[in-house]
Amino acid sequence: MPLSYILGQEQPKHILKKALEFGSLPHAYLFYGPESVGKKLTAIELAKILNCTEKGPLDRCNTCPSCRKIEARTHPDFFLIEPEKTASGRDGQIKIEQIRDLQKKLVYLPYEGRVKVAVVDSAESLNLQAANSFLKTLEEPPSDTLIILVANNLYQLLPTIISRCQGIKFLSLRPEAVQKILTRKVESGDLALPLEELELRAARSRGRVHRAVEQDLERVQEYRNELLDLVEGSSFENMGQLFEWTRNRARQTEDLQDLLNELLTLIRDLAVLKRSAHPQWIFNRDLLDRLTPLAEQKSLSALLKMFDAAHRTKGALNANLNAQLTLDNMLISFCEAA
Numbered sequence: 001m002p003l004s005y006i007l008g009q010e011q012p013k014h015i016l017k018k019a020l021e022f023g024s025l026p027h028a029y030l031f032y033g034p035e036s037v038g039k040k041l042t043a044i045e046l047a048k049i050l051n052c053t054e055k056g057p058l059d060r061c062n063t064c065p066s067c068r069k070i071e072a073r074t075h076p077d078f079f080l081i082e083p084e085k086t087a088s089g090r091d092g093q094i095k096i097e098q099i100r101d102l103q104k105k106l107v108y109l110p111y112e113g114r115v116k117v118a119v120v121d122s123a124e125s126l127n128l129q130a131a132n133s134f135l136k137t138l139e140e141p142p143s144d145t146l147i148i149l150v151a152n153n154l155y156q157l158l159p160t161i162i163s164r165c166q167g168i169k170f171l172s173l174r175p176e177a178v179q180k181i182l183t184r185k186v187e188s189g190d191l192a193l194p195l196e197e198l199e200l201r202a203a204r205s206r207g208r209v210h211r212a213v214e215q216d217l218e219r220v221q222e223y224r225n226e227l228l229d230l231v232e233g234s235s236f237e238n239m240g241q242l243f244e245w246t247r248n249r250a251r252q253t254e255d256l257q258d259l260l261n262e263l264l265t266l267i268r269d270l271a272v273l274k275r276s277a278h279p280q281w282i283f284n285r286d287l288l289d290r291l292t293p294l295a296e297q298k299s300l301s302a303l304l305k306m307f308d309a310a311h312r313t314k315g316a317l318n319a320n321l322n323a324q325l326t327l328d329n330m331l332i333s334f335c336e337a338a
């Protein structure tokens, strides 16, 4: 089956399979949606399918010279444009020189494959000059060429670019798909993580593979214990202890956003449990023994008020309001809701 290597993303796969079947690929696609859900991987798979010498252009074998060269990024008809890294190692911009270089190469007929495939990853990083230059390529597409733009954020793209591509929307992955992807990476040696952690990592990933990989589970564990103590102890009788917590925490402002994100996922899980949803929908499913009785104690309206208070606190801290005062206010709201 074509594109079976891509897990989840049924709708994008369906659209692409139909286009391959009917030979009706457009000149340019725009794959958009959350980061780390398989957009770039799908673009690379499509390049392999179109040029595979064994099964193409309806499927790919992944072992013929063409597939292997695309995988190794050495195929003369496959071009991957990415933002240049800045000095600090972050993604910078895609510059006009990169686009001009690509345009020169796209003029020629395919060198050894059937179709030239140009993938522009993080297309929102095209600077204005580069975007305007690239627009010309989209307006007059070179022959035997498929262009695939990959973007997380449509709003940062020029509308004129969007309008010249066929858009395909990618969604966040289900936790089961994330877990399968992680397992595959661990088993192939691409990722070094204990297999027993993968279910929890996937459940907490919000459907994005890189989030699942990057989580520091040890730190998460510390935060969650501390925060659940806080939620359990939220009552006006404990104000002394609660204010001591805010005093300590307000001194470590660099951790506060992570801590509040964690608090939001816990309150969210409690609210989901309150609606007796399937544990499959719980992010912190390893804590069910502790979350379930706590959810029983709190009313849904109390949990929603707490969520709202934590959310407002996050915004206030982002705006650099006084940390201790802001956290005090949040805990007073928690006590009122209790």
Ligand SMILES: [Zn+2]
Binding pocket: 051, 052, 053, 054, 055, 060, 061, 062, 063, 064, 065, 066, 067, 068
């Ligand atoms: Zn092949």
